Amino acid sequence: MDSSKSSGETTINITESRSTKGKAAAATAPPTIVATTKAIEPQKGGWKKGVAIFDFILRLCAITAALAAAATMGTTDQTLPFFTQFFQFQASYDDLPAFSFFLIAMAIASGYLVLSLPFSIVCIVRPHAAGPRLLLLIFDTVMVALTIAAASAAAAIVYLAHNGNSNTNWNAICQQFTDFCQRVSGAVVASFVAAVIFMFLIVLSGFALRKH
Template identity: 75%
Template sequence: MDSTKSSGETAINITESKSGKGKAPATYTAMTKATPYQQGGWKRGISIFDFILRICALVAALAATTTMGTSDESLPFFTQFFQFQASYDDLPTFMFFVVANAIASGYLVLSLPFSIVCIVRPHAAGAKLLLLIFDTVLVGFTTAAAASAAAIVYLAHNGNSNTNWFAICQQFTDFCQRVSGAVVASFIAAVIFIFLVMLSAVALRRH
């Protein structure tokens, strides 16, 4: 008895020998075929993990958007009619940050149905390739937004004596805490995008 395996099918050859003279040995072949679930089991697992990561990235991007978009603090100076105010829309960098993370959030919502398609049909290469392309774009987009905002947050905390930029976080403590948290959430979303790109690349490479 010998067995051969090719293209998801297993052939088992059983040879029966008889003692009678002049009779050729009879060979029986049994064919077993692996089910589609068995063939795409590991790819389905990657697709499920991809879906979970997309939800986590969506939560992080939404948190970054809403936290930065609602960052606003006013300090009274002598009277209530004359105040110092710090708001995210005072700086174009923070405005770009809000727009970039809002776009990332919208994309992640739209990508969820495609991720579900990859779970149902683990061998669908077209959906994986589409997600890989857009995920790569969003990696650069969210990283640029987070990095530029982080530079401003650093100046807000520490200032720069060479350019006479003063630290404002000693006065606007709540504002600085909120924008710092938003930057951290955006970096988390960017890291998750990197993992999504890696997962899609592995799935396509072994397609």
């Protein structure tokens, strides 16, 4: 700081310090924006689309098996060629409640499978969507329980038709009603095939719902 006198006036010269200059420059300088870029990794989970396609194919196979079981059981009816004046020997699926339940259950399973196809297509188009997949998982679980229950009940009656039960004096009828027994046996086998496919569908839905 310099001080001098001239004509009765005092002039004071103030020298700006470096620190003051640095602060002023820092205050007036525009902020520096550091942009960081992060490489966008490709979305993983392309395998989910393959799972959804396989799910759709399995549903078509399950429809075929369930419809075959329902149609076979619903058209099973055999009348023996010999009959008396008062009796006609005939066997039909609706004579046994277990077979009637079987037919209703297979019809419900077939209808559900047809209605589930659009949701399966949505899972193919949007493989990462969890909502449709979770809905299919819940209803598939219900259907596999219904299918196995119907198939097991019908299988028990088919076993009695083939082998009978001497303790309860139930005679085997398949020696006379051969065509009837063959058809109901085929329907039961088709229903178990549908039940196994339902199990695979549940497993596929579980894999598809995994996050990683």
